[in-house]
Amino acid sequence: MAVAARAGFAARGLIYVLVGLIALEIAVGRDGGGRQADRGGALEELAGKPFGAAALTTVGAALAGMALWRLSEAVFGAAGPNGAKPSKRAAAAGRCVFYVFACSSVLSYAAGDRGSGSGSSDRRTDDVTAMALRWPGGPWLVGVAGAAVVVTGLVISIRALRRKFRQTLRTGAMSPRTRRTTDLLGVSGGVARGVVFAGAGVFAVTAAVRHRPGEAKGMDDTLRAFRDLPAGPSVLAVIALGLAAFGVFSWCCARWRIL
Structure with a gap:
């Protein structure tokens, strides 16, 4: 189970690094080379590399390992006193x-289903929001869900700033320099990830208030919205670097996570 979990962290790290690099290209005006800054865009980037199908299959299998490990935590409890x-x-x-x-989308993409690819997060967000808004009380449901995502993003950022991730890492096995580097990656990566979550949640609340499904945004549209703010390209570049940092932090988790 430990091998499956560590493989999963490595795969998660690869996806976040690729998303961060695509977002950075968008920030500097290259529009991401036509790719979307989301998991689908990362899959498209991998697919274009030599042995891309094999790489995608490996990533999908690693994410399946992560799912299995999380299932074991749900059934038997996680490591640690609580x-x-x-x-x-x-x-x-x-x-x-x-x-x-996540595993299903990666393996589907590897099998040739390009509907799991670039831009899929934005399309799914629009579709799910439109469907929910048609339900009785739908706007309230979307609004509450959006508010929950905002709160989740804030919690992620605050926990990162408080370095709560140290509780799950074998920091005693790290050198002082490695601990400092891991702290920097965990804080910057966690804050950036939390900001993206909170931004997506704000757009969901806006969609509920205005009753417009198109106002809800997936990861790519949320990141592009940061670019459109005053000093937006610089803001997006910082967030992009933070997402890439979270990817590298995930690789640190693959090495030092307490399992």
Whole structure:
């Protein structure tokens, strides 16, 4: 199980590094080379490399390992003194579901389903929001979900700033320089990730208030919205570097995570 989890962290890191690099290209005016700054864009980038199909299959299998590890945490409890708490188990179950979908999209893309590719996060967000807004009480549901995503983003950023990630790493096995580097990557990466979550949540609330599904944005559209702010290209560049830093931090997790 430990091997599966570490492979999953490595795969997650690769996806975030690629997303960060694409977002950085968008920030400097290259528009990401036509790719979207989301998981689909990262898959498209991988597919264009030599042995791309093999790389995609490997990433998909690694994400399946991550899902399996999260399932084990939900069933048996996570490592640490509070790992068996109901809230921890529930969070692990939610992450398991997320990684099942992530694994499925990667393997589908590897099998030739380009509908799982670039821009898919934005299309799914529009489709799901439009469907939810048609339900009775739909705007309230979308608004509450958006607010929950905003809160989640803020929590992610605050926990990163407080270096809560240290509790899950074998910091004693690191050299002082490695600890400082890991702290820098964890803080900058976690804050950037939280900002993107919060931004997406704000757009979902806006879609609910205005009853316009198109106002909700996936990861790529959310990042591009930062570019359109005053001093936006610089803001997006900082966020892009933060997302890439989170990818490298994930590689640190693959090495030093307590499992």
